[in-house]
Amino acid sequence: MERTRIYEDLSPFLRRTKGTVIAVGIFFLVLLFSLWKVQILDHEKYWKLAESNRIRESVLAAPRGLILDRQGVILADNAASFKASIIRENCQNHALSLPKISQLLGIEEETLRLRMAKYESWPLFMPIVVRDNLSLEEVSRIEARKLEFPELIVEVDPRRFYPFGSLAAHVLGYLQELTPEELKSEKFRRKNLGDLVGRTGVERQYESLLEGANGRLAEVVDSQGRPRQVLARVEPQPGQTLVLNLDFDLQKKATELLEGREGAIIVLDPKRGELLALASFPTFDPNKFITRFTPEEWMALVNRPDHPLENRAIRGLYAPGSIFKLALALGGLDSGVVTEQTAFFCGGTVQLYGRPFSCWFAGGHGVLNLTEAIRQSCNIYFYQTGRRMGIERIAEYAQELGLGAVTGVDIDGEKPGVIPSPAWSQKVRKTPWFAGETISVSIGQGPVVVTPLQVAVFTALIANRGARVTPRILRSGGSIPLSDGEPLTQSTSRIRPQDFEVVIKGMWKSVNEEGTGRAAKVEGFHVCGKTGSTQIVSRERAEKMKKEIKTHSWFTGFAPRDNPQVVVTVLVEYGGMGGATAAPLAKELFELFRKKYD
Amino acid sequence: MIDRRLFENIDWFLLGLLLFNSLVGVAFIYSSSHYLPGNYYLRQLAWIAVGLITLFLFLTVDYKILLAYSYYAYGLVILVLFGMLFLARGIAGAKSWIRLSSFQAQPSEVAKIVLILVLAKLFSRDKGMLLSTRDMLTSLALVGVPFFLVACQPDLGTAICFLPLLLAAWVLAGLKRKALIWITIFLCLAGGASWRFYLKEYQKRRVTSVVFPGRDPRGAGYQTLQSRIALGSGGFLGKGYKKGTQSQLRFLPARHTDFIFSVIGEELGFVGAAVVLLLCFSLLRRVFSSVEKSRDRPGIYIIFLVGAMLTFQTFVNIAMVVGVFPIIGIPLPLLSYGGSSLLANYIGVALVLNVKMRRFANI
Numbered sequence: 001m002e003r004t005r006i007y008e009d010l011s012p013f014l015r016r017t018k019g020t021v022i023a024v025g026i027f028f029l030v031l032l033f034s035l036w037k038v039q040i041l042d043h044e045k046y047w048k049l050a051e052s053n054r055i056r057e058s059v060l061a062a063p064r065g066l067i068l069d070r071q072g073v074i075l076a077d078n079a080a081s082f083k084a085s086i087i088r089e090n091c092q093n094h095a096l097s098l099p100k101i102s103q104l105l106g107i108e109e110e111t112l113r114l115r116m117a118k119y120e121s122w123p124l125f126m127p128i129v130v131r132d133n134l135s136l137e138e139v140s141r142i143e144a145r146k147l148e149f150p151e152l153i154v155e156v157d158p159r160r161f162y163p164f165g166s167l168a169a170h171v172l173g174y175l176q177e178l179t180p181e182e183l184k185s186e187k188f189r190r191k192n193l194g195d196l197v198g199r200t201g202v203e204r205q206y207e208s209l210l211e212g213a214n215g216r217l218a219e220v221v222d223s224q225g226r227p228r229q230v231l232a233r234v235e236p237q238p239g240q241t242l243v244l245n246l247d248f249d250l251q252k253k254a255t256e257l258l259e260g261r262e263g264a265i266i267v268l269d270p271k272r273g274e275l276l277a278l279a280s281f282p283t284f285d286p287n288k289f290i291t292r293f294t295p296e297e298w299m300a301l302v303n304r305p306d307h308p309l310e311n312r313a314i315r316g317l318y319a320p321g322s323i324f325k326l327a328l329a330l331g332g333l334d335s336g337v338v339t340e341q342t343a344f345f346c347g348g349t350v351q352l353y354g355r356p357f358s359c360w361f362a363g364g365h366g367v368l369n370l371t372e373a374i375r376q377s378c379n380i381y382f383y384q385t386g387r388r389m390g391i392e393r394i395a396e397y398a399q400e401l402g403l404g405a406v407t408g409v410d411i412d413g414e415k416p417g418v419i420p421s422p423a424w425s426q427k428v429r430k431t432p433w434f435a436g437e438t439i440s441v442s443i444g445q446g447p448v449v450v451t452p453l454q455v456a457v458f459t460a461l462i463a464n465r466g467a468r469v470t471p472r473i474l475r476s477g478g479s480i481p482l483s484d485g486e487p488l489t490q491s492t493s494r495i496r497p498q499d500f501e502v503v504i505k506g507m508w509k510s511v512n513e514e515g516t517g518r519a520a521k522v523e524g525f526h527v528c529g530k531t532g533s534t535q536i537v538s539r540e541r542a543e544k545m546k547k548e549i550k551t552h553s554w555f556t557g558f559a560p561r562d563n564p565q566v567v568v569t570v571l572v573e574y575g576g577m578g579g580a581t582a583a584p585l586a587k588e589l590f591e592l593f594r595k596k597y598d
Numbered sequence: 599m600i601d602r603r604l605f606e607n608i609d610w611f612l613l614g615l616l617l618f619n620s621l622v623g624v625a626f627i628y629s630s631s632h633y634l635p636g637n638y639y640l641r642q643l644a645w646i647a648v649g650l651i652t653l654f655l656f657l658t659v660d661y662k663i664l665l666a667y668s669y670y671a672y673g674l675v676i677l678v679l680f681g682m683l684f685l686a687r688g689i690a691g692a693k694s695w696i697r698l699s700s701f702q703a704q705p706s707e708v709a710k711i712v713l714i715l716v717l718a719k720l721f722s723r724d725k726g727m728l729l730s731t732r733d734m735l736t737s738l739a740l741v742g743v744p745f746f747l748v749a750c751q752p753d754l755g756t757a758i759c760f761l762p763l764l765l766a767a768w769v770l771a772g773l774k775r776k777a778l779i780w781i782t783i784f785l786c787l788a789g790g791a792s793w794r795f796y797l798k799e800y801q802k803r804r805v806t807s808v809v810f811p812g813r814d815p816r817g818a819g820y821q822t823l824q825s826r827i828a829l830g831s832g833g834f835l836g837k838g839y840k841k842g843t844q845s846q847l848r849f850l851p852a853r854h855t856d857f858i859f860s861v862i863g864e865e866l867g868f869v870g871a872a873v874v875l876l877l878c879f880s881l882l883r884r885v886f887s888s889v890e891k892s893r894d895r896p897g898i899y900i901i902f903l904v905g906a907m908l909t910f911q912t913f914v915n916i917a918m919v920v921g922v923f924p925i926i927g928i929p930l931p932l933l934s935y936g937g938s939s940l941l942a943n944y945i946g947v948a949l950v951l952n953v954k955m956r957r958f959a960n961i
Binding site: 010014016017020021024025027028032034035036038039040042043045046047049050063122123126184186189264357 | 632633634636637727765768769770772787826827828829830831832833834863867869872875878879880883885887889890892893895898902905907913916917920921922
């Protein structure tokens, strides 16, 4: 089709464009010629330059920030560690050298091969770490055969070292090597092959403060891998030192007390929420994780039936048992279904909803009021209170008091637990709520489960007469200032202070007036506490099985009664009665605290 | 809205070349960065998708309308650049030798497109066949202001990208040959003066290192030398895709951005580099030859200026990689990794297609 120009003659522009295209063509010919010169004529020269004059870039690992307890005891340190890496491009004959290297390093050839295969697709110049924690003897053995194996290099790294091994392992957490997949992700874009990263605890939570920034070293090396000239050196920036709220002595004591049991202990400052100790047992040695190549040991830990990696203090879910009676008492007082003087009769057993419910004390407590009921931990009293309140109100008050929800502590992985309600039953169990269950829940049995840390924070709330705190592991570090001074009060419970006084009176009696918590009594320190023993199976079933099944053993309390300074929560799995097992452990911690701080 | 007949008039060959070049880029972005965190090749693919959508969006609006609003866009860009002059203070990006394509590129990429439209509007007002002094001075001011603002950031490399637009507009408007010679002389003098008064020490070293890359292998000559070693060691047929073992380029962070061409040259050798060169040239030729399909003067200016923009960047980048031009951090259009530059080039090509497909009637 003939093109028609409606408006004007544009041919001068077309002419100028043609000229330009010719000029562009000439430009490109110049480029092509330059390429020819560099790639064909000077190929030999550049090929030699590329071969003889290698540049190696290595990472100068930044030491991780130290982790200290509140008094400056180093809980996580750094130690120098030698590691051996293979740079594949320096190697002439892999098949020949690999068996020899595996012999030299003392690792199985197959392990070495697997390790190399894992990073197969990575560029040949990248060093692959094949062995770490070399002894000085091994280092000198490798260095002596440097000419034979130019691909094998030894580097020094600062390596995480936990001087006290398993102490506070669950709080500190552990480090693990990044996987090839993680290395490609955005989150770890600044990390390198073989870098370790915090997987749990403080190491994970405050990774960004602890990690520091790696430095870089670029140097010219000859074909033997010997450095000839430093091109660039960027010094590593060490990570920041973190100070934790943990008190080394209390933490140590708590760990010792749990030795040989399964359970958790928490020591908490109720005013500021500072966690003075947080122990979970059984435990593990985080130093073991740092060696990069013992997957068997790790799998063994993961698969152990008593789950040593699990932080029971924040992830263990347990029925609160009689500890829950404190929530019932507070809820009952506030909602007006009971007063301090309200009395119920305990005859050892009671018929409710056509079913017998018994007290732990088969002989019965007789007539008792609220504070006496807390002192004696009478089940019947709280069955009656719970029946009057109804499940909806029980759930409402339990949640108000911080149970069944994460506490917001600054370590990852906290579990919320369950405070059951009819709505929860419909949603999760797909069954309606049974009236009898309300009675079980009234003494902290049935579907209700909480973590030990929740119980500790709940106790702090009672000690504060209603002021809620968020438990904190970190004291200071980075831009976070020292958390001294003002209490970290979040919000205040709507329950009246005088109701707390009634419950606290009961807790004081429990410890100091021959109540269930008497084993926690510290002369002159006015400990207020509550025991709990949670049945894992119902008593009837236990009798049927003709087997003595021990209950989980709880104690939680604070001291002194006025101006509280410390909360101690103890849970021992299968520990028997709370007053017999958990309370004496708590006593030792109260005593130690008093010796140190009072 | 877009008419079906307009859609039929899209230059599918040009669009195909655009896409093909971009995909070649992705292949080598993958080759040079697949072991790095960041998934650059996937991101580039995402940018290509965004670029294509933007391209089709730009096709739906008649370029006449774009021209009508161009002065407002220009005002906005000047405002942003002016603001950046104060905000960008203290950011060491432009100063560091290692960060070649700093994020400051983004507003200036937009500025290029807006300048193309503004210049096309300015010059098409005139009905004459030769460049008038008035137009010359007006256009000098129009380009001078953003040039000055970006050069003060200081990001001379990006600012220089505006100048070929001005020169191209003049050439197309009918710059006399004598004037062209005068301009060349002026540019030489300006270069000498800026060497004396404006250029920073590191910039001077970049220039000297083109002539003597071996003099300072640790500093400015470093990248030039490493780039040449990579290209040169590639030889005739190259070392093979993903087998570019040339260690020297490994710690240039710009190897998948500004130095993508040296990766191609190392892995595919002279043959591959020449093919890519040919691909780039074909695209430029196709753009320039589109002027014949424009129905009016503004259309011709738009096409010509887009061609000039792409030509300048392609030429400077490859010249930089080959080592015959100072390293000023200009990415290779369509092939280098980088969202804002890719998007700007896609919009540029969209403008060309826009003019071309509306060549016949007043739809």
